[in-house]
Amino acid sequence: MPTANFTDIVLSRMGADIDPRLREVMTSIISHVHAIVREVEPTQEEWFQAIMFLTRTGQLSDDVRQEFILLSDTMGVSMLVDAINNRKGQGGTESTVLGPFYAAGSPELPLGANIAREPGGQPCFLSGHVRAPDGSPIAGARLDVWHSNSHGFYNVQQLDTQPSGNLRGVFHTDADGRWWFRSIMPSSYPVPEDGTVGNLLRAMGRHAWRPAHVHFIISAPGFQSLTTHLFVNGDTYLDSDAVFGVKDSLIVDFVRHMDAREIAERGLSEPFYTAEYEFVLEPATVAASREAVAV
Amino acid sequence: MPTANFTDIVLSRMGADIDPRLREVMTSIISHVHAIVREVEPTQEEWFQAIMFLTRTGQLSDDVRQEFILLSDTMGVSMLVDAINNRKGQGGTESTVLGPFYAAGSPELPLGANIAREPGGQPCFLSGHVRAPDGSPIAGARLDVWHSNSHGFYNVQQLDTQPSGNLRGVFHTDADGRWWFRSIMPSSYPVPEDGTVGNLLRAMGRHAWRPAHVHFIISAPGFQSLTTHLFVNGDTYLDSDAVFGVKDSLIVDFVRHMDAREIAERGLSEPFYTAEYEFVLEPATVAASREAVAV
Structure with missing residues (x-):
């Protein structure tokens, strides 16, 4: 026995x-x-339910859907792995999950370009700096940016209906470490709910929503690469992100501007938003110690 | 964080x-x-390897193959679930895993029938009783029997080449609780090695073999159903069953008979084997306490 x-x-x-x-x-x-x-102490029936849950989770996964990553994300496993691999010892910007909607090969764009290539959505101007921990600007830092449209869908989820490269772009900071571009407000959205993970979330009494956010991967020679989000302050789901990705330091005020003169100065005919963020990259030469932060 | x-x-x-x-x-x-x-503390790459291992394990599973059950079996999980659900408080025969090759609907046969329906293999006569814990015989107990052929394959694995119902049968004990039937010697065999589980076993320095055994499901009104194997004493893999199913009490001497007169009496022209076993079923009315045996 x-x-x-x-x-x-x-x-x-x-x-x-x-x-x-x-x-x-x-x-x-x-x-x-x-x-x-x-x-x-599972019964034989419960054991078999578990076997079939895992089997169907694998079978739901394909080139454009990864149900096991979704399971890892929604059970907090991905954020734990992220935390272990991104301990910050020197005040660098905190990381969060990559998410399933990243795609390499976004268009390289000049600073100030508009990444929104379809109508709709509320105009939004994002800007800031990329700095070293001592505050010195990092010129030529690469920012790979992507986010959902006003209906909560990413370009890669709607390749048939969204324009090529919509809401994606690669920018490089100027000589002062500054970055800026135009887009629309991101929106909150549910992770895919029609599979085994959706069933499990419902059974656990949980919702599938993520708060609105913009994804960034920021890299520069001599510094550790940073994968993170900026979250929209005030979003309903900041305290209950289905994948546990929110960190207080990544919540940003997206300020609404309604003054007619400001609107006109931007060449717009409707209110717009602005958001600013100062990213800090840690040096690559001093990899954060695995012991630096208890996880 | x-x-x-x-x-x-x-x-x-x-x-x-x-x-x-x-x-x-x-x-x-x-x-x-x-x-x-x-x-x-997995790296991001190790985490992704785990995601892809689980994904492929699900995708390998279909109507005739269940790679997640194989994973559960080879990691000892199935035997642990079996032990928890089959604690024996009163001296009943020990259980073991069902295995993936059970199929309902085996032919109902008279006592003494031969379940080997193809040529090959060494003749074997199995017999014994089914009893209650007090030793009294159970008449009319149902024995559902199946095992591998001399090449290590079950009927359901070779539906195209093995005769229908080969090495499977349902018997009922006589008025004295006695059962007997004829077959061939089962053989040891490897669990499927061509999938994710086979890769994992190789990486872990483990073999995939199971010792030779005959499967039984035994049931009778008023008694707990018993799912078990009888293992062939002396098999190379008794101490290293890939699915951890062996229990000492289930290892049986399969006795070789070479005497010419005995061979002739059985109507044979070659040596044969005999094996005997006394199965004990526990009463259904006194379900084994979950606390009876520490697991």
Whole structure:
């Protein structure tokens, strides 16, 4: 009969000469999965439900959908992995999840360009600096930017209906480390709810919504790459992001401007928003210690 | 930043009115998966490898193959679930895994029938009793039997080449609780090695073999159903069954008979084997206490 010793028997089957990292990882996984079974004491039917949940989660995944990443995101696992790999020791801007809608190859654009290539949405001007921890500007830093449209969909989700490159762009800071571009306000949106993860979230009494945000990957020679979001202050879902990606330091005021003269000066005929953020990159030469921040 | 408290934040998102069992199960799963991440500290690349391992494991599964059950079996999870659901308080025969090759609808056969429907294999005669814990025979107990052929394959794996119903049968004990039938010797075989689980076993320095065995599901009115194997004593893989299914009490001597007169009496022209086993079913009215045996 499997007793407490049974887990040791399973672990002891690993060969003597295997990769030590695999041994470490599989020892942790097997031990904790056995602990779940001992705690939960699943019936045979519950065990089979779990088998079928995992099976369908794999089968739902394809080139444009990754249901296991969504499961990892919604159970807080992705943010934990992010935190472990992005401990900040020197005041660098905090990171958050990459998310499933990043695509390489966004258009390289001049500073000030408008990344909104379809009608609709409220105009928004974003700007700021990229700096080193000592405050010195980083010239030529690369910002890869993407966000959802006013209906909550990313370009890669609607390749048939959104214009090519809509709401995506790559910018480089000027000699003073400054960046600026035009877009529209991002909107909150639910993560895909029609699969196994959506069913699980409903059963757990949770919603699937993410607060409105703009994605950034910022990189510069000699500095650690930063993957993060800027979140829109005041959004309904800031306290209940379905993927736990919000950090207070990443919440930004998107200021609404309704003055007629200001609107005219921007060449617009409707109110617009502005948002500013000072990004800080940590030096690549001093990788953040794994012990620097308890996770 | 996710600290120790981060797991509590994720757990606290569950609604107040959800199914209490789901809350219990998800609390255990989320807590332990977070613990794995904190222990292992996966890189982003390792995390993505895990995502893709799970995805491909789901995608390999279909009507005739279940790679997640194979993963559960080879990591000892299935045997742990079996042990939890089959604690024996009164001396009943021990259970083991069902395995992936069971199929309902095997032919009902008279006692003594031969379930081997193709040439090849060494003749084998199996017999015994089905009894209650007090030793009294159970008449009319149903035995659903199946095993691999001499090449290590089950009927359901080779529907195109093995005869219908080969090496499967349903028998009922006689008035004295006795059962007997003829077959061939089962053989050891590897679990499917060409998928994600096979890759993992190789990386862990483990083989994929199961020792030779005959499957039984035994049931009778008023008694708990028993799912188990009889293993062939002396098999190379008894101490290293890839799915951890072996229990000492289920290892049986398959006795080889080479005496010419015995062979002639059986109407054979070659040596044969015999094996006997006394199955004991526990009463259904006294379900084994969950506390009876520490798991």
